[in-house]
Amino acid sequence: MKRRDFLFTTLIAGFPVAALSSEDEYAPRYVDVIVVGAGAGGLTAAYSAALKGASVLLLEKMPKLGGDTFLSGGYFNAVLTPEESSWFPDYPPDSIELYTSQINQLAEGLNSPKLARTLAENSRDSLEWLKKLGIRFLPTPYHVYGGKYPRSFLTETGNGRIYIQVLAEACLSKRVQVSTNSRVISLIKGNEDNRIVGVIAQGPEGPSTVFARKGIVLASGGFGANSSKLREMVPWAADLGTDSNPGATGDLHDAVYAVGGKLTNMHFVECVPGSSAHENNPVRLDYNPRKFIFVNENGKRFVNEELPRGKISEAYFNGGFKRCYSIVDNQTVQEIQLNRKKNVYKGLYKNMVWRGNSVEELARKLNIPEENLFQTIQECQFDKQILTPPFWAANVVFKIHLTLGGVEINEKAQVLDELGKPITGLWACGQVIGNLHGKYRLGGNGINCAVVFGRLAAKNLTQ
Ligand SMILES: Cc1cc2nc3c(=O)[nH]c(=O)nc-3n(C[C@H](O)[C@H](O)[C@H](O)COP(=O)(O)OP(=O)(O)OC[C@H]3O[C@@H](n4cnc5c(N)ncnc54)[C@H](O)[C@@H]3O)c2cc1C
Incomplete structure (x- = not known):
């Protein structure tokens, strides 16, 4: 050498x-x-x-x-x-x-x-x-x-x-x-x-x-x-x-x-979303702000996802929520860059990512009210292109x-x-x-x- x-x-x-x-x-x-x-x-x-x-x-x-x-x-x-x-x-x-x-x-x-x-x-x-x-x-x-x-x-x-x-x-x-x-x-x-x-x-x-x-x-x-x-x-x-x-x-x-x-x-x-505070390879679905939503533990959106990163984390912390998930449809997952997509699929086996054939199934897996998540997605599904099942969710923890x-x-x-x-x-x-x-x-x-x-x-x- x-x-x-x-x-x-x-x-x-x-x-x-x-x-x-x-x-x-x-x-x-x-x-x-x-x-x-x-x-x-x-x-x-x-x-x-x-x-x-x-x-x-x-x-x-x-x-x-x-x-x-x-x-x-x-x-x-x-x-x-x-x-x-x-x-x-x-x-x-x-x-x-x-x-x-x-x-x-x-x-x-x-x-x-x-x-x-x-x-x-x-x-x-x-x-x-x-x-x-x-x-x-x-x-x-x-x-x-x-x-x-x-x-x-x-x-x-x-x-x-x-x-x-x-x-x-x-x-x-x-x-x-x-x-x-x-x-x-x-x-x-x-x-x-x-x-x-x-x-x-x-x-x-x-x-x-x-x-x-x-x-x-x-x-x-x-x-x-x-x-x-x-x-x-x-x-x-x-x-x-x-x-x-x-x-x-x-x-x-x-x-x-x-x-x-x-x-x-x-x-x-x-602060931005990672999977957990000390995860080295965070699994993320929140790439294109026009194609995902954040919901809290009640299945409700709490912020406009196109805002600056700092404003999004402020909305989360000020809301006093206990959990946060990013949600996308299958089409958006398929558009993620290859190495990152691999991480998303691995996340399914690490309890960081969940997938449901319907919004209700996803809500049950996340343990959040089905009717709330259904209504939330119905209200924004065309704007945010959350249309094609299965629907995906990733755990979100805001870190520095x-x-x-x-x-x-x-x-x-x-x-x-x-x-x-x-x-x-x-x-x-x-x-x-x-x-x-x-x-x-x-x-x-x-x-x-x-x-x-x-x-x-x-x-x-x-x-
Ligand atoms: C997980 C993550 C993802 C990111 N993704 C993106 C992205 O996709 N696009 C983007 O634009 N930005 C991204 N950023 C931000 C981006 O990485 C940084 O803004 C950029 O890389 C900073 O480059 P830098 O050379 O200034 O500092 P660094 O790359 O942090 O290098 C600084 C170096 O200085 C050394 N150093 C510190 N103190 C001393 C000292 N006293 N003596 C000698 N050496 C010292 C450190 O050890 C380090 O090696 C990301 C940041 C993180 C953490």
Whole structure:
């Protein structure tokens, strides 16, 4: 096996191949660019900077690469071409303006509209860039849960792992130095003009200091796995369980704050349905919000399923319900991407999914009043296309999916201080950003934020 192939296989499989230490060939004291975190954002920034000829050190605190990106569903939002738009006559033609306005509408005044526009403007180009790197997407985009438009492109594999595999391979091909088990604990300020010049990282052999000649990119994700921070910021949600990877502890939120950076929207999280609080492969039927309904233990709908994700979970929690199910018909199940459909069928044997040849049979299996469920479905069956038996239901438990707060950046991906001025030498991309989504996030705006702003950070800091 070639050395590069060995590194690639071991990094993805989760074996530590390189940890930061002074003797280590992967831990030079001076590099051009330091990238913190090896999800989609960090790998994109590292590869893009290396393409420009920079020497790059990528520091990842966990033993393996991937972060939330690895666990994700793999959808990537991008503005549709006119031809793609024409496939969806029920929707207006897509455009940068439409996409931007949808992000801003959900933000409720708590984001940077300029940042929203930057994301919309660069989303398509980043999708094409990923395709050129070798990631294959299904041709027809989806309208996803929490989305407002069918502009979510799904990887052929139906998950987010492929981003990590392809981007890690690209990084290694450009000799990016990758150091796992290397947790950045603080940022170092230079003597002149408050520039951030380096990081202190904790490796298995103790702390190391690394300096960056050109800049540092923060791509360290959210804090959904940090229970004490959740308890402080969002006490009502702290015990819900989380989808986040164990590395999502918000270390860099604290580090940025310590050097004068501004944190924003730290009190907002997004909850989405999983099967149970600790299920790794949640079984879901709630993909297209125009084709499913949520019902409570009384067989009644309690919310418009096309609302933002956060509003749906608020309606559930505020209603004080004891149970929730998503309900679809057989036609919709058959349209689910193959790997996900397999999970749905497996769910039948795990008491997570139920199927009934009639609505009444389904209601009996769910132990909810037959006449209520019958009436509920009768009222919306044409709108929601719940027409073809058998009818399916999945158990729904709302968990923390994402934290929405983080550092403020500008359109160049520079991290901002309390006065709104860029902190020299410091850049950020992906979920660590706090001023993009605002109060509610548009479904499918996750991986694209990592890739778009990762590319912009690398482009601007290597200029
Ligand atoms: C179950 C699930 C499904 C999702 N599905 C989708 C989807 O289909 N489409 C979509 O757009 N979004 C989706 N999202 C959201 C999306 O995954 C994230 O917004 C996006 O992947 C974030 O990328 P990132 O690079 O910013 O962070 P991550 O991918 O989370 O990477 C951050 C990395 O930084 C590392 N790190 C943290 N602190 C430190 C430190 N101190 N030192 C060194 N390293 C550190 C972490 O260990 C991690 O590896 C989903 C999220 C989840 C949890």
